Amino acid sequence: MQMKCQNVTRRRRRHEEVSTATAVQRSLPTFIATAAATTTTACCCIWLLLVHAPAPTQTRRLQRCELAGQLYILDVPKSELSLWLCIAHYESRYNTHVVGNRNADGSSDYGLFQISSRYWCQPDNGTKYYAFNECNVKCSALLLDDITEAVDCARTIQRRQGWSAWSVYSVYCNRTLNEVDDCFESVSEEVHVDSKIEK
Known part of the structure; x- marks a missing residue:
């Protein structure tokens, strides 16, 4: 009876470990995709700022x-x-x-x-x-x-x-x-x- 309990406990642990690993693997692409989207958004924002920013004006002082x-x-x-x-x-x-x-x-x-x-x-x-x-x-x-x-x-x-x-x-x-x-x-x-x- 004790052996069976130990086996069941081991199986549960393995199942939990596998489930955790799978969850991590599943969440990893989501994390990468989110990071990529964030990076893309940041790059787009920087690009828009550069394109639409007013050209620097050089003040001319007349004599x-x-x-x-x-x-x-x-x-x-x-x-x-x-x-x-x-x-x-x-x-x-x-x-x-x-x-x-x-x-x-x-x-x-x-x-x-x-x-x-x-x-x-x-x-x-x-x-x-x-x-x-x-x-x-x-x-x-x-x-x-x-x-x-x-x-x-x-x-x-x-x-x-x-x-x-x-x-x-x-x-x-x-x-x-x-x-x-x-x-x-x-x-x-x-x-x-x-x-x-x-x-």
Whole structure:
């Protein structure tokens, strides 16, 4: 009787061991499949982040005379250049890609002249809250190194609201400003030299 009990006990143990081993073998492919799926998901997520991540923007900071020259080429009168340079200096430090901190109304300010998306440009997210877009331009266009759109929009604002549309005007720019003649001296000297050579 004792022998039979021992045999039964041994069989039960073996059966339990086999069952445990089988369970492990069965669960192993599931574990591998789960791990593979997790790895695949992680790889897909990383790939999506890389593909859809915005390209790194290299902020371009213009030099004072460089900006003066570009403004002049874009038909800004020489008599206004000092004011525009002052505003660009205090609004963005002559950086083309600056986006200001979010305003209380949810809008942001863009580019050299920190133009508000509340009234003047259309944010890329296309929200209907900003229905004005008085400059008829996307806000992202105000961040380009080609400052044509930014200058056109800024001049539109100035024509409609005056210089006081920029808060920095009354604080920093409503006074005697540095002239910009020094930015054009080398050009005038070259023209003068050329005219002498022609004679």
